Ligand code: NAI
């Protein structure tokens with residue numbers, strides 16, 4: 001297949017890890033006979049330095065003309081000046097908005113070889129394989145907000161709003177993903193207290209009943225979900241929830257595997273390109289040292305192939321190679337536990353060679 005893929009390396013370790021993702025995409029193209037046109041564009045702090053804008057218009061145009069985008073990370077101390085006109089993260093928020101990316105996907109899986117680094121006991125956490133769908137463009141982060149006078153000084157408020165359409169589209173995406181996995185969908189809300197959650201549950205129940213009757217479906221209250229994630233994470237397959245609940249639950253869940261350097265994420269809209277990235281940031285403390293772990297970014301390329309290009313075998317090939325690489329004992333510094341470690345580029349070499 002022909003595909004147009006945009007790389008947004010960004011700041012800090014972003015360029016070091018994205019180049020390894022690029023090599024993996026090239027290796028996949030060669031192995032499976034695809035033709036990927038790959039171009040690189042500025043975003044974040046480096047774009048502020050060069051163009052005075054964290055998301056220059058040519059970057060937006062290139063993203064909109066692509067099938068998929070691989071992002072490194074943005075930000076760093078250099079751009080933390082609170083008096084600055086703009087900040088690197090603005091570039092990230094704006095590109096998500098420009099592309100209508102309303103669903104954030106975060107797979108949480110464990111690797112047997114690393115599971116002892118998890119804060120949770122092996123017998124509870126080993127074998128965990130969850131795919132979170134966090135709604136990204138609605139809810140309390142985007143509702144009306146403000147402050148007003150109050151007898152005690154002032155009061156502040158944030159409104160939490162979800163529409164039928166916003167719930168339908170994210171539940172539908174999550175349900176489709178569940179069909180391709182273990183066939184189980186969990187919707188998380190707070191319907192015992194919040195009117196917004198009562199609408200969420202009503203819509204989710206209807207969408208699943210009418211369009212996905214074969215799924216094993218359950219609803220769980222968010223506070224209970226926080227407990228279940230820690231006590232029985234293996235019981236979940238696909239989990240769908242609103243913006244704020246998803247923000248908190250996915251951060252908690254990201255601790256289960258025992259390393260941040262291995263976790264990818266995706267942001268999807270109804271059509272158009274998806275945006276794929278590692279969940280970690282630009283790691284300015286290790287930037288330029290060739291020690292960053294490129295595996296989260298490499299796993300993000302697998303998600304890119306699966307969700308934006310429909311290339312499941314290719315995605316699986318990458319995931320299998322990453323699993324084999326870890327099994328063979330190759331470790332970057334962050335997961336070496338003080339033992340011998342390979343560099344960013346060496347880890348890229350190992351993965352690319354195994355793919356070839
Ligand atoms: P961070 O995720 O960049 O780093 C946290 C710790 O994990 C650091 O010690 C770092 O060295 C380590 N780490 C992160 N990724 C790693 C990798 N691939 N290999 C090995 N070690 C890794 O989070 P932090 O320090 O809070 O933020 C640093 C900068 O990144 C800030 O400017 C922040 O705003 C930005 N950031 C950007 C994100 C994005 O672009 N999506 C997300 C989170 C933070």
Ligand code: MG
Pocket residue numbers: 247248251
């Ligand atoms: Mg967060």
